[in-house]
Amino acid sequence: MSRKTNDPLHQLRHPVAGLIRLGVLLGGVGALTSLLPFVAIVELGRVLLSPGPLDIVRTEITALVIALALALGWLCTGLALWATHLADHRMQAALRRDLVRVLGRVPLGWYSDKTSGAIRKAVQNDLEELHHLVAHHDVERIAALVLPASGLLYLGWLDWRLMVLAVVTFPVYAVAYAWMMRGFGDKMEQLDASFSRVSAAIVEFVHGITVVKAFGQTGRAYQGYREAVHDFSERYAGWVRPLLRLEALSSLALSAPVILLATLAGGAWFLARDWVGPLDVMAATLVAMALPQTLLTLNQGMVAQRNAQAAAKRIASLLAAEPLPESRHPRQPAGSAVEFEQVSFRYGDGHEVLSDISLHCRPGTVTALVGRSGAGKSTLATLVPRFHDVSAGTVRVGGVDVRQIAPEVLYQKVGFVLQNAQLVRGTVRDNLCLGRPDAEEAAIIEAARAARIHDRIVALPRGYDSVIGEDAVFSGGETQRLSIARMLLADTPILILDEATAHADPESEARIQDALSVLAKGRTVLVIAHRLASVMTADHIVVLDGGRIAEQGGHEALLRRDGLYAHLWRLQTGPVEEAGEWEREARA
Structure with a gap:
């Protein structure tokens, strides 16, 4: 060739x-x-x-x-x-x-x-x-x-x-x-790679500014951008500075x-x-x-x-990015049960995140995934909407392997509210109707009311026709409630909730929890939680540790077992003076 x-x-x-x-x-x-x-x-x-x-x-x-x-x-x-x-x-x-x-x-x-x-x-x-x-x-x-x-x-x-x-x-x-x-070609590639890091650092810093300011980490977060700019300037100056005098004379x-x-x-x-x-x-x-x-x-x-x-x-x-494989003969799922059968998952570098997970989430129930950070909670939940495909085993929705379900059908069955909710450029109405473009006005308002966000929307200059980023600016908690209203309108029978209240203040968290309680009714719900108190009423609690199921059951039964769940519960709810320094920082 x-x-x-x-x-x-x-x-x-x-x-x-x-x-x-x-x-x-x-x-x-x-x-x-x-x-x-x-x-x-x-x-x-x-x-x-x-x-x-x-x-x-x-x-x-x-x-x-x-x-x-x-x-x-x-x-x-x-x-x-x-x-x-x-x-x-x-x-x-x-x-x-x-x-x-x-x-x-x-x-x-x-x-x-x-x-x-x-x-x-x-x-x-x-x-x-x-x-x-x-x-x-x-x-x-x-x-x-x-x-x-x-x-x-x-x-x-x-x-x-x-x-x-x-x-x-x-x-x-x-x-x-x-x-x-x-060496012009090599130097330009190095400069271009350095500038790409600057661009990425700018975007990531801007997107995360609300969080880092809330926790007083602005200087620390700015460090990545500053290092990227410094690297680019050093490379550029190191190449150009010795050439300036020669360039001036030869020109x-x-x-x-x-x-x-x-x-x-x-x-x-x-x-x-x-x-x-x-x-x-x-x-x-x-x-x-x-x-x-x-x-x-x-x-x-x-x-x-x-x-x-x-x-x-x-x-x-x-x-050249590999597309999501689609079945040539897709099957139609029946019902809203979610099953994990001997599921294992590893990333492209070979690092295994999940190993031999078997779990059955029945329709109309709430299953909570808890555990330490890095235990594989989010990874397991996102296998249902096929953020990734399993390395081994099977994930089924409605009795059908998710790999055999057409993507558009799968997303009509599975909805998700992530901790970093995103809004697209457009009107509030456009954002609410992403999953159901033909929704009627009454249905849109009903979903917004159930998500406790209707009053905030009608207070905007143009109500539901206000444009995100222009005459409609929402806080993190309000953005979460908009995404919940969007899921209510889409009306998916299966719902993935990934720590939807992670960055909310107490008042916003209470409203989000109210909206989530409405959203969860009658659906198969899979919740990823760090705060155990938020899922103590779940029908089934699964404790993950090191990518495996350490224990599972109801809240009271897990406390009586006095295993990992009980240990995490005491860390989050016990007297502060009895906790170690790192535990007190974690609670803060």
Whole structure:
């Protein structure tokens, strides 16, 4: 397989390669015709300065050639950019569709392994990097190659010494530039990776600012962003600082005054020896003055191509994400029972999180998963809506393996309220109706009332039509109640609650608990809890330890057993003075 075939950038551009080639061809013609006015001006000078009567016809023809060449050059360049912009539009539309398709089909647990900043960079910033490369780079590069090459050929046709004179200062810059660009690709990859960490740190810090401020950890949380910025600045300064002086000195070789001085001085020497005429020197000067801009374009194009290659690699990596496997012959679940049969789960690195879990959650009951942090509570619960698939064993919903249920059917059966509830950009009504777009007004209001959030919504400037982030700003507890109302409206018979009151103040927690009690009625509920007091009335309590079921039963029975559950209960409810220092901090 060829190198090009393995290049992510080549693969992304391949569907629109024909339009890009058309743009390059038109751009080359446009650049070539843009040289004609320079040549015609020189020839017009010859006509005007030639002895004898003025040749009117030749003068008019030359002037007409200049006008037509300018018009043709502008037309070809415009058509070239139209073709490449059309190619970019088609490529961007296809990539966005593919990204939406892939991101909509990956397991929900895939997002827990990715930072939101990294995903945002791939689906937004990286697509912008590709825009310049596809829509502008190839046309600008062909023009930057054709124009100086044809100009130098023209000078060589006049006199080879003029061609040398036009580039006399370039070797100085070429040697310095080659030295400065050593290891450019590796350095750009390092800088790009560092900037990705900065972007991710910004997003994560902003998203978590409410929590870290509430617990007085702003400085600590800011540390990750500060370290990412420091790493980027050190890498960038370490690369650029030694090159600045050399860049400043070598750039003088391409400055207009230096090129003009060198060309006119050399031209004067040529004239003194009668090698060329004055108009030939003028032609050499015009071509020489146009060369630095073409070099700058090529230089910028190299940087843009490197950035685009890195962006294409990230986009290709995102597009290569494994989708959630779907059964070719999906089955319809019957009922709302949830069963775990000898379930084990390990992440891609081989780390086992759950081992041999067997559990039956009957319809209309509340099953609580408790245990120490890292015991596998959330992982076990999220296997039901297929955030991940089991490594061994079976998870069944309504008697059917969840892997044999179509995703859209599964999410009509299973709803979840997570501790970090999210709202999408749109109206309050849009957010409530995500799981049931055709819900009637009465049903929406009923769900909001049951979730204890209706009064807060109607107090907004436009009520249910208020836009999140503009005239509707909700606290963490209010956001949780909105997500509960959303689940009530979706009316899923199975519900996963992952510590839905984790970051709420006491008043908000009481309202959330009231809303949850309404939400749980008549459903199969699986609750992940750290505060045992919040689940002491659950029908069944399962205590996990080290990814296994340590014990299970009712609250009173587990206390009498005096095992891990009783130990955790005493830590949370016993006298503070009897607890160790780490226990008191945990309660705080």
